[in-house]
Amino acid sequence: MLRPYDRVLKGFRGDVMKGEPLCRYTSYRIGGPADLYLVPVDEEDLKGLLRRASEAGVRTFILGNGSKLLVHDEGVRGVVVDVRKVSDRIVVEDDEISVGAGTELDLLAAWTVEEGLEGFAELSGIPGTVGGAIAMNAGAFGRTISELLTEVRALTPDGREVVLSKDGVGFGYRKGLEGFVVLSAKFRPERRARELLWERRREVLKLRSEKQPLEHPSAGSVFKRPSGDYAGRLIEEAGCKGMRVGDAMVSPKHANFVVNLGGARASDVRALICEVRRRVEEKFGVDLELEVRLWGFRG
Ligand SMILES: Cc1cc2nc3c(=O)[nH]c(=O)nc-3n(C[C@H](O)[C@H](O)[C@H](O)COP(=O)(O)OP(=O)(O)OC[C@H]3O[C@@H](n4cnc5c(N)ncnc54)[C@H](O)[C@@H]3O)c2cc1C
Known part of the structure:
Protein backbone atom coordinates (compact mmCIF):
# COMPACT_ATOMS: atom_id res chain seq x y z
CA MET A 1 0.00 0.00 0.00
CA LEU A 2 1.21 3.53 -0.81
CA ARG A 3 2.21 5.78 2.06
CA PRO A 4 0.03 8.93 2.50
CA TYR A 5 2.44 11.38 0.82
CA ASP A 6 3.01 8.97 -2.08
CA ARG A 7 -0.77 8.78 -2.57
CA VAL A 8 -0.95 12.58 -2.65
CA LEU A 9 1.80 12.75 -5.29
CA LYS A 10 0.31 10.10 -7.59
CA GLY A 11 -0.44 11.82 -10.91
CA PHE A 12 0.62 15.26 -9.65
CA ARG A 13 2.14 17.32 -12.49
CA GLY A 14 3.61 20.36 -10.74
CA ASP A 15 6.84 21.04 -8.85
CA VAL A 16 7.50 18.92 -5.76
CA MET A 17 9.88 20.01 -3.01
CA LYS A 18 10.60 17.99 0.10
CA GLY A 19 11.56 19.77 3.32
CA GLU A 20 11.38 23.17 1.61
CA PRO A 21 12.07 26.02 4.13
CA LEU A 22 8.98 28.22 4.30
CA CYS A 23 11.03 31.30 5.25
CA ARG A 24 11.61 31.57 1.49
CA TYR A 25 7.91 32.22 0.95
CA THR A 26 6.79 34.40 3.87
CA SER A 27 6.99 38.19 4.04
CA TYR A 28 8.38 37.70 7.58
CA ARG A 29 11.30 35.67 6.14
CA ILE A 30 10.57 33.24 8.98
CA GLY A 31 9.42 29.62 9.00
CA GLY A 32 10.82 26.08 9.05
CA PRO A 33 10.32 23.32 6.47
CA ALA A 34 7.15 21.86 5.01
CA ASP A 35 7.10 18.07 4.66
CA LEU A 36 6.01 18.65 1.06
CA TYR A 37 5.81 21.91 -0.90
CA LEU A 38 3.72 21.51 -4.04
CA VAL A 39 3.05 23.94 -6.87
CA PRO A 40 0.09 22.73 -8.96
CA VAL A 41 0.19 23.82 -12.60
CA ASP A 42 -3.52 24.30 -13.22
CA GLU A 43 -6.97 23.84 -11.70
CA GLU A 44 -7.23 20.14 -12.56
CA ASP A 45 -3.86 19.48 -10.94
CA LEU A 46 -5.01 21.32 -7.80
CA LYS A 47 -8.37 19.51 -7.70
CA GLY A 48 -6.70 16.09 -7.95
CA LEU A 49 -4.15 16.99 -5.31
CA LEU A 50 -6.82 18.15 -2.83
CA ARG A 51 -8.94 15.06 -3.48
CA ARG A 52 -6.04 12.67 -2.89
CA ALA A 53 -4.83 14.56 0.20
CA SER A 54 -8.34 14.44 1.64
CA GLU A 55 -8.62 10.69 0.94
CA ALA A 56 -5.19 10.03 2.45
CA GLY A 57 -5.96 12.16 5.53
CA VAL A 58 -3.04 14.51 4.80
CA ARG A 59 -3.29 18.08 6.05
CA THR A 60 -2.99 20.84 3.42
CA PHE A 61 -1.93 24.46 3.93
CA ILE A 62 -2.91 26.87 1.15
CA LEU A 63 -0.27 29.49 0.41
CA GLY A 64 -0.53 32.74 -1.52
CA ASN A 65 2.16 35.39 -1.09
CA GLY A 66 2.72 34.45 2.57
CA SER A 67 2.18 38.06 3.69
CA LYS A 68 -0.16 37.28 6.59
CA LEU A 69 1.63 34.27 8.07
CA LEU A 70 3.80 33.42 11.03
CA VAL A 71 5.18 29.92 10.43
CA HIS A 72 6.70 27.89 13.28
CA ASP A 73 10.48 27.46 13.36
CA GLU A 74 9.94 23.71 12.99
CA GLY A 75 7.71 24.31 9.96
CA VAL A 76 4.52 22.35 9.27
CA ARG A 77 3.67 18.68 9.09
CA GLY A 78 1.65 18.23 5.96
CA VAL A 79 1.53 19.61 2.44
CA VAL A 80 1.91 23.28 1.61
CA VAL A 81 0.11 24.05 -1.65
CA ASP A 82 1.39 27.15 -3.42
CA VAL A 83 -1.65 28.12 -5.50
CA ARG A 84 -0.23 31.17 -7.23
CA LYS A 85 0.45 29.49 -10.57
CA VAL A 86 -3.03 27.98 -10.85
CA SER A 87 -4.56 31.16 -12.17
CA ASP A 88 -3.27 34.71 -12.30
CA ARG A 89 -5.30 36.04 -15.21
CA ILE A 90 -7.65 39.00 -15.42
CA VAL A 91 -10.48 38.44 -17.91
CA VAL A 92 -12.89 41.21 -18.89
CA GLU A 93 -16.48 40.07 -19.54
CA ASP A 94 -18.77 43.03 -20.44
CA ASP A 95 -19.04 45.10 -17.26
CA GLU A 96 -17.54 42.36 -15.08
CA ILE A 97 -13.96 41.28 -14.48
CA SER A 98 -12.93 37.78 -13.50
CA VAL A 99 -9.63 37.61 -11.62
CA GLY A 100 -7.52 34.52 -10.89
CA ALA A 101 -6.70 33.92 -7.22
CA GLY A 102 -2.96 34.05 -7.85
CA THR A 103 -3.11 37.62 -9.20
CA GLU A 104 -1.16 40.13 -7.12
CA LEU A 105 -3.66 42.44 -5.41
CA ASP A 106 -1.48 45.48 -6.06
CA LEU A 107 -1.23 44.57 -9.73
CA LEU A 108 -5.04 44.36 -9.88
CA ALA A 109 -5.22 47.77 -8.18
CA ALA A 110 -2.81 49.30 -10.72
CA TRP A 111 -4.59 47.68 -13.67
CA THR A 112 -8.08 48.81 -12.61
CA VAL A 113 -6.82 52.34 -12.00
CA GLU A 114 -5.34 52.45 -15.50
CA GLU A 115 -8.61 51.07 -16.92
CA GLY A 116 -10.65 53.70 -15.06
CA LEU A 117 -12.39 51.16 -12.80
CA GLU A 118 -13.25 52.29 -9.29
CA GLY A 119 -12.80 50.63 -5.91
CA PHE A 120 -9.37 49.03 -5.93
CA ALA A 121 -7.12 52.10 -5.59
CA GLU A 122 -7.51 51.95 -1.78
CA LEU A 123 -6.10 48.40 -1.81
CA SER A 124 -2.89 49.60 -3.50
CA GLY A 125 0.27 48.34 -1.86
CA ILE A 126 -1.27 45.36 0.00
CA PRO A 127 1.34 42.69 -0.74
CA GLY A 128 -1.00 39.68 -1.03
CA THR A 129 -2.72 37.74 -3.76
CA VAL A 130 -6.40 38.11 -4.64
CA GLY A 131 -7.04 34.62 -3.17
CA GLY A 132 -5.31 35.53 0.09
CA ALA A 133 -7.20 38.82 0.21
CA ILE A 134 -10.54 37.01 -0.12
CA ALA A 135 -9.53 34.48 2.54
CA MET A 136 -8.66 37.36 4.91
CA ASN A 137 -11.19 39.93 3.65
CA ALA A 138 -8.24 42.27 3.29
CA GLY A 139 -8.86 45.98 3.26
CA ALA A 140 -7.47 49.43 3.80
CA PHE A 141 -8.51 53.08 3.78
CA GLY A 142 -12.17 52.25 4.38
CA ARG A 143 -12.41 49.65 1.63
CA THR A 144 -12.50 45.84 1.83
CA ILE A 145 -12.18 43.41 -1.05
CA SER A 146 -15.54 41.79 -0.21
CA GLU A 147 -17.41 45.06 -0.93
CA LEU A 148 -16.23 44.87 -4.51
CA LEU A 149 -17.02 41.19 -5.13
CA THR A 150 -19.99 39.62 -6.84
CA GLU A 151 -19.05 35.93 -6.64
CA VAL A 152 -16.21 33.56 -5.85
CA ARG A 153 -15.31 30.31 -7.60
CA ALA A 154 -13.63 27.97 -5.15
CA LEU A 155 -12.80 24.37 -4.27
CA THR A 156 -13.97 22.46 -1.22
CA PRO A 157 -11.17 20.88 0.88
CA ASP A 158 -11.65 17.64 -1.09
CA GLY A 159 -11.36 19.35 -4.48
CA ARG A 160 -14.98 19.88 -5.61
CA GLU A 161 -15.72 23.11 -7.46
CA VAL A 162 -18.36 25.49 -6.10
CA VAL A 163 -19.54 29.01 -6.96
CA LEU A 164 -20.40 31.14 -3.94
CA SER A 165 -22.33 34.38 -4.02
CA LYS A 166 -20.94 37.22 -1.95
CA ASP A 167 -23.89 37.04 0.45
CA GLY A 168 -23.42 33.30 0.85
CA VAL A 169 -19.92 33.78 2.25
CA GLY A 170 -20.76 35.93 5.29
CA PHE A 171 -17.82 38.33 5.10
CA GLY A 172 -17.04 40.48 8.12
CA TYR A 173 -14.21 42.68 9.36
CA ARG A 174 -11.07 40.67 8.42
CA LYS A 175 -13.35 37.64 8.26
CA GLY A 176 -13.01 36.17 4.82
CA LEU A 177 -13.88 32.97 3.02
CA GLU A 178 -12.88 30.06 5.23
CA GLY A 179 -12.65 26.35 4.47
CA PHE A 180 -12.36 26.76 0.68
CA VAL A 181 -9.58 27.27 -1.83
CA VAL A 182 -10.27 30.35 -3.93
CA LEU A 183 -9.80 29.86 -7.69
CA SER A 184 -11.11 33.15 -9.03
CA ALA A 185 -13.45 35.99 -8.21
CA LYS A 186 -15.78 38.27 -10.14
CA PHE A 187 -16.09 42.00 -9.61
CA ARG A 188 -18.36 44.60 -11.19
CA PRO A 189 -16.58 47.93 -10.71
CA GLU A 190 -18.05 51.32 -11.63
CA ARG A 191 -16.27 53.56 -14.14
CA ARG A 192 -14.45 56.65 -12.97
CA ALA A 193 -11.95 59.19 -14.31
CA ARG A 194 -8.53 57.57 -14.55
CA GLU A 195 -6.68 60.70 -13.31
CA LEU A 196 -8.69 60.72 -10.07
CA LEU A 197 -7.96 57.06 -9.48
CA TRP A 198 -4.23 57.51 -10.13
CA GLU A 199 -4.23 60.39 -7.67
CA ARG A 200 -5.90 58.19 -5.04
CA ARG A 201 -3.44 55.33 -5.68
CA ARG A 202 -0.43 57.64 -5.31
CA GLU A 203 -1.89 59.09 -2.09
CA VAL A 204 -2.50 55.61 -0.63
CA LEU A 205 1.02 54.40 -1.49
CA LYS A 206 2.53 57.55 0.03
CA LEU A 207 0.55 57.14 3.27
CA ARG A 208 1.60 53.49 3.48
CA SER A 209 5.28 54.29 3.18
CA GLU A 210 4.96 57.12 5.73
CA LYS A 211 3.02 55.12 8.33
CA GLN A 212 4.23 51.53 7.90
CA PRO A 213 7.72 50.14 8.63
C1 LIG B 1 3.75 45.43 4.78
C2 LIG B 1 2.39 44.78 4.81
C3 LIG B 1 1.26 45.57 4.73
C4 LIG B 1 0.00 44.99 4.77
N1 LIG B 1 -1.10 45.80 4.69
C5 LIG B 1 -2.33 45.25 4.74
C6 LIG B 1 -3.50 46.07 4.69
O1 LIG B 1 -3.43 47.29 4.56
N2 LIG B 1 -4.70 45.46 4.77
C7 LIG B 1 -4.83 44.10 4.90
O2 LIG B 1 -5.96 43.61 4.96
N3 LIG B 1 -3.74 43.30 4.95
C8 LIG B 1 -2.51 43.84 4.87
N4 LIG B 1 -1.41 43.02 4.92
C9 LIG B 1 -1.57 41.57 5.08
C10 LIG B 1 -1.67 40.74 3.79
O3 LIG B 1 -0.96 41.33 2.71
C11 LIG B 1 -3.12 40.48 3.38
O4 LIG B 1 -3.86 39.85 4.41
C12 LIG B 1 -3.19 39.62 2.11
O5 LIG B 1 -4.50 39.60 1.64
C13 LIG B 1 -2.74 38.16 2.33
O6 LIG B 1 -2.63 37.55 1.06
P1 LIG B 1 -1.51 36.44 0.78
O7 LIG B 1 -1.67 35.99 -0.63
O8 LIG B 1 -0.18 36.93 1.16
O9 LIG B 1 -2.00 35.31 1.76
P2 LIG B 1 -1.11 34.31 2.63
O10 LIG B 1 -0.35 35.08 3.64
O11 LIG B 1 -0.35 33.40 1.74
O12 LIG B 1 -2.25 33.49 3.37
C14 LIG B 1 -3.10 34.12 4.32
C15 LIG B 1 -4.31 33.22 4.55
O13 LIG B 1 -5.05 33.13 3.34
C16 LIG B 1 -5.16 31.76 2.92
N5 LIG B 1 -5.10 31.73 1.45
C17 LIG B 1 -4.15 32.25 0.63
N6 LIG B 1 -4.49 32.07 -0.67
C18 LIG B 1 -5.67 31.41 -0.66
C19 LIG B 1 -6.54 30.91 -1.67
N7 LIG B 1 -6.29 31.05 -2.99
N8 LIG B 1 -7.68 30.28 -1.29
C20 LIG B 1 -7.99 30.12 0.02
N9 LIG B 1 -7.20 30.55 1.03
C21 LIG B 1 -6.06 31.19 0.69
C22 LIG B 1 -3.99 31.04 3.58
O14 LIG B 1 -4.26 29.65 3.74
C23 LIG B 1 -3.91 31.78 4.92
O15 LIG B 1 -4.86 31.29 5.83
C24 LIG B 1 -0.13 43.58 4.88
C25 LIG B 1 1.02 42.78 4.95
C26 LIG B 1 2.27 43.37 4.92
C27 LIG B 1 3.49 42.50 4.98
Missing part, protein backbone atom coordinates in the same frame (compact mmCIF):
# COMPACT_ATOMS: atom_id res chain seq x y z
CA LEU A 214 8.17 48.82 5.09
CA GLU A 215 11.95 48.74 5.54
CA HIS A 216 11.68 45.57 7.69
CA PRO A 217 10.00 42.21 7.04
CA SER A 218 6.60 41.86 8.72
CA ALA A 219 3.15 40.42 8.15
CA GLY A 220 1.29 43.73 8.35
CA SER A 221 -0.98 44.40 11.34
CA VAL A 222 -0.56 41.76 14.01
CA PHE A 223 -3.92 42.31 15.73
CA LYS A 224 -7.41 43.08 14.46
CA ARG A 225 -8.91 46.44 15.32
CA PRO A 226 -10.87 46.10 18.57
CA SER A 227 -14.38 47.54 18.55
CA GLY A 228 -14.30 51.35 18.83
CA ASP A 229 -10.52 51.63 19.08
CA TYR A 230 -7.20 50.94 17.37
CA ALA A 231 -4.83 48.14 18.34
CA GLY A 232 -1.86 50.42 17.55
CA ARG A 233 -3.05 53.08 20.02
CA LEU A 234 -3.58 50.55 22.83
CA ILE A 235 -0.20 48.91 22.22
CA GLU A 236 1.58 52.26 22.17
CA GLU A 237 -0.13 53.45 25.35
CA ALA A 238 0.65 50.16 27.06
CA GLY A 239 4.30 51.15 26.55
CA CYS A 240 5.15 48.42 24.07
CA LYS A 241 6.62 50.44 21.19
CA GLY A 242 10.22 49.40 20.55
CA MET A 243 9.91 46.33 22.83
CA ARG A 244 12.05 43.39 21.64
CA VAL A 245 12.45 39.66 21.95
CA GLY A 246 15.56 38.61 20.04
CA ASP A 247 15.33 40.23 16.63
CA ALA A 248 11.56 40.67 16.81
CA MET A 249 10.53 44.23 17.63
CA VAL A 250 7.30 46.18 18.09
CA SER A 251 7.82 48.81 15.42
CA PRO A 252 8.47 52.31 16.76
CA LYS A 253 6.80 53.60 13.57
CA HIS A 254 3.55 51.61 13.81
CA ALA A 255 2.86 49.79 17.09
CA ASN A 256 0.59 47.16 15.50
CA PHE A 257 3.50 45.89 13.39
CA VAL A 258 5.99 43.41 14.85
CA VAL A 259 8.99 43.48 12.54
CA ASN A 260 11.88 41.11 11.92
CA LEU A 261 15.14 43.02 12.37
CA GLY A 262 17.02 40.28 10.54
CA GLY A 263 17.42 37.13 12.59
CA ALA A 264 14.05 36.83 14.35
CA ARG A 265 12.68 33.37 14.94
CA ALA A 266 8.99 32.52 14.99
CA SER A 267 9.34 31.83 18.72
CA ASP A 268 10.64 35.40 19.25
CA VAL A 269 7.72 36.93 17.35
CA ARG A 270 5.23 34.72 19.17
CA ALA A 271 6.69 35.55 22.60
CA LEU A 272 6.60 39.27 21.81
CA ILE A 273 3.02 39.10 20.54
CA CYS A 274 1.96 37.27 23.74
CA GLU A 275 3.64 39.89 25.93
CA VAL A 276 2.02 42.78 24.02
CA ARG A 277 -1.36 41.12 24.35
CA ARG A 278 -0.81 40.56 28.08
CA ARG A 279 0.17 44.20 28.69
CA VAL A 280 -2.79 45.58 26.72
CA GLU A 281 -5.16 43.28 28.60
CA GLU A 282 -3.63 44.32 31.92
CA LYS A 283 -3.82 48.06 31.19
CA PHE A 284 -7.07 48.36 29.24
CA GLY A 285 -8.91 45.07 29.84
CA VAL A 286 -9.01 44.56 26.06
CA ASP A 287 -8.20 41.09 24.72
CA LEU A 288 -6.65 41.75 21.32
CA GLU A 289 -7.48 39.23 18.61
CA LEU A 290 -4.75 38.02 16.26
CA GLU A 291 -5.00 39.02 12.60
CA VAL A 292 -1.79 37.23 11.62
CA ARG A 293 -2.35 33.54 10.80
CA LEU A 294 -0.22 31.03 12.70
CA TRP A 295 0.98 27.86 10.98
CA GLY A 296 2.51 24.94 12.84
CA PHE A 297 1.85 26.22 16.38
CA ARG A 298 -0.06 24.23 18.96
CA GLY A 299 -2.81 25.94 20.95
